[in-house]
């Protein structure tokens with residue numbers, strides 16, 4: 001079996017290693033944390049992501065290199081490509097680690113994004129908000145996640161503060177029109193190093209405080225919307241000439257319009273449902289794609305709702321799952337617990353998730369409602 005090196009050792013690296021180990025591959029994760037989620041299930045190198053000597057060691061120990069986050073240092077990526085096999089290349093990273101480049105690539109692939117403008121000064125911000133309308137979302141072009149590096153500007157008075165706060169990061173800035181979406185969807189497409197493409201069933205995503213809370217599959221939208229979302233994801237993965245997984249986050253408007261929010265060139269939290277609910281999981285698919293194997297069948301085996309376990313949810317969820325559960329039986333649901341092996345259950349930190357396999361979304365949501373993970377905001381989605 002070949003050895004796969006992974007830049008990053010969080011939960012995505014852990015679940016890649018778990019899936020790939022079953023297929024006979026060995027894994028080595030490079031991560032600054034010593035006993036992180038991936039290091040617990042495979043080999044590891046403890047070093048900063050931009051540590052050249054550590055990257056060289058990773059290249060020496062591995063036959064194939066991939067990554068579990070998109071902010072890989074360009075110099076490190078170039079060095080790894082010289083010394084090892086990086087089937088995903090560096091172009092995909094270069095594109096997806098910068099919102100402006102990403103939006104241009106999405107448009108070039110024939111998909112829509114929210115109207116946007118590059119912002120280089122407070123004057124430009126003032127001018128762009130006048131053109132795009134309020135509310136509008138100011139975002140750092142690089143480095144943001146879980147809504148960090150964003151400011152929803154609702155009135156002109158907020159412009160100076162929003163500009164001051166985000167320009168302080170030193171990152172390029174982009175202003176996006178605020179899309180009044182009816183739903184958020186995501187689609188994960190895979191393209192192998194041999195050029196084969198497959199797409200997973202779209203997920204309907206619910207965020208709370210900018211962090212993914214639920215993914216509902218099948219998404220409760222018209223069949224034409226599902227088909228169009230899948231087509232868009234395939235167009236993007238092919239347009240980018242990507243290898244591996246590309247997650248496409250979408251806004252669906254009331255009139256059926258789809259806008260691409262952002263891309264992620266890796267396994268995605270909204271794809272965790274695939275672990276039990278699809279014939280091939282996103283993690284197995286990624287390993288297949290980067291290792292040059294034929295892609296697996298992504299079709300759905302069962303309706304499912306994935307619910308994230310943040311620090312504050314772990315105790316109630318584990319308690320519920322450790323006792324006989326007549327409610328699960330009554331509803332006909334099978335909740336599957338995944339924990340990432342993180343030591344400290346800080347509030348807001350992603351500690352694990354539960355895939356609730358069910359006869360339909362309502363049954364899964366009813367089970368989750370009784371767990372202590374349920375959020376008041378959810379009452380609107382049932």
Ligand code: ATP
Nearest residue numbers: 114137144145146147148176177178179207210262
């Ligand atoms: P992630 O953790 O998904 O990487 P992120 O920090 O990169 O998050 P985005 O995905 O850009 O941030 O935005 C986070 C959330 O904020 C979106 O899922 C959506 O709910 C909301 N949002 C972002 N941009 C817009 C927009 N232009 N219009 C309306 N809502 C938006």
Ligand code: MG
Nearest residue numbers: 144145146262
């Ligand atoms: Mg993002």
Ligand code: MG
Nearest residue numbers: 146249261262
């Ligand atoms: Mg996002």
